[in-house]
Amino acid sequence: MGFASKELLINVLFVLLPLFFVQMFYLVKYTHQSKRLKNWMVAIFPVISLVLCMLFPAPLMDGFVMDFRRIPLVLGVLYGGPWFGLLLLALILVIRFFQGGDGFVITSIMYPLFTVILIYLSKSYHMMSVKKRLLVVGLVLPASEAALLFIITQLCPIKIPGMIQLQLILLNMTAVFVAMVIWEIIRQNFELMQKVAKAEKLEVVSHLAASMSHEVRNPLTVTKGFMQLLYEDLPKDKQKDYLDLAIRELDRSVEIINDYLMFARPSVEKMEKIDMRLETQNSLNIMTPHANMHGITIVSVIPPAPIYVMGKTSQFEQCLVNMIKNAIEAMPDGGEIQVTIQSDRSTVSLMIEDSGEGMTIEQINRLGEPYFTTKSKGTGLGMMVSYSIIQGMNGEITVKSVKGKGSCFTITLPVYYERENS
Structure with missing residues (x-):
């Protein structure tokens, strides 16, 4: 041109x-x-x-x-x-x-x-x-x-x-x-x-609904187990203990529903002082009957002195129940779960170790992703919620696993001291 x-x-x-x-x-x-x-x-x-x-x-x-x-x-x-x-x-x-x-x-x-x-x-x-x-x-x-x-x-x-x-x-x-x-x-x-x-908005709603269903099912399953045990000829005090635990689990399912309603309508979450030793023991008390039904023994090594962290009691207990339940489901042929708490001056570590099927490196790297699970049944949302809870407490979850030998999940959290706020 x-x-x-x-x-x-x-x-x-x-x-x-x-x-x-x-x-x-x-x-x-x-x-x-x-x-x-x-x-x-x-x-x-x-x-x-x-x-x-x-x-x-x-x-x-x-x-x-x-x-x-x-x-x-x-x-x-x-x-x-x-x-x-x-x-x-x-x-x-x-x-x-x-x-x-x-x-x-x-x-x-x-x-x-x-x-x-x-x-x-x-x-x-x-x-x-x-x-x-x-x-x-x-x-x-x-x-x-x-x-x-x-x-x-x-x-x-x-x-x-x-x-x-x-x-x-x-x-x-x-x-x-x-x-x-x-x-x-x-x-x-x-x-x-x-x-x-x-x-993406619809997917978030779908994840929220599926996750809530998954998390509510855990305490209902435990409650069902306690109710089934009441069919047996048990002493009155044992029956009362089982009923108390069943009611407590139903209360926890209500708390979970409330928690997810708060996720849907975000608000400032107030952190509280948690005795990690006491809450770990409470979670073990909840899950021990469920473990026994699957031929699994839970062994715990918990120090006698209180160890405090900051978080929300119901959410932390929900996280531990999720992880112990996963450990139980990883051992279909029975076995042993070891729960150990170790602390130094600045951090506390809670280790949940099983002798189950174990995971590959690829599976470990995908833990906490929505809908990823190593089980034939399940959504993976329980682990996603657990990771979210620990991150909200300024902690982290690390995993060591060998395929065919078992896995060890370690929750590390900062220790809370009263004098930090004085």
Whole structure:
């Protein structure tokens, strides 16, 4: 192309560059959920594109200049609606009036007519497929360009060679095709982003419901076990102990439901001082009958002196019950679970060691992920909740395991001292 190629390519840049700013606008709006960014602000970009195209046209011949103002007008009417199209038309007429020259008369005739055609097409434009949209614009824009060139050559004392006219039409077609493809990609990307965000919200709700069902089942299973034991001929005091433990487990299931309601409606969680030694023993008392039913012995090594950590008692107990239950289920043929508490001045470690099936490195790395489980039945949500609880207590869970020999889960938490708050 031998005529004013530099200036026309700059006009193409004026058309395309604002589209990338539109993408950045939507990316910031939806990624950061910014309420300050309003949808109407997108209209600024085609306005800027149109103004720049008209202020920096490409000189063609004998004082005749050319620009790509029709492309922002096309996109503005078809994607922004009739009222936005009329705004762009008014802007074109105002700028062209102040630029002066005979071209204003041609502009004031051609562009209102062109805008009316675009407004008519916009009524059914959004119901068309992308291919039909490209086809419609690919026919309308070259036709308008050809009509404009014909009128100019008829009314003005200027002769534009046919080859240059063809090049102008092809360049307009190429620029509008590229602009429309970019716009469609941007639009589809952000529609997809909204769908993904909606799907993620539904997935969170699904995880929450499944996790709550899983966690409530644990205390109900233990309660069922105690109730079954009451069928046996037991001393009155033993029956009372079992009933007390069953009621306590039902209370714990209510607490779990309340906890998940709080997850659904987040609030500031108050931390409390927990005697780790006492809560570990309570969890063992709950799980020992369940372990005995599966031919499993629980051996504990717990120091006599209190060891305090910060957390929430019900959640910490829920975590321990989950992990001990997993250890029981890892030994279908029976065995032994060893629970040990060790502490130094700054941290305390609780180790739950089983002689079960063990895990591979890949399985260990995926522990705590939603719906990952090493069992044939289960969701993996119990372990996910356990990891979440310990992280909320500023602790961590580490795992050592050998396939076929067993696993050792170590919960490490910072020790709480009264004098830290004095």
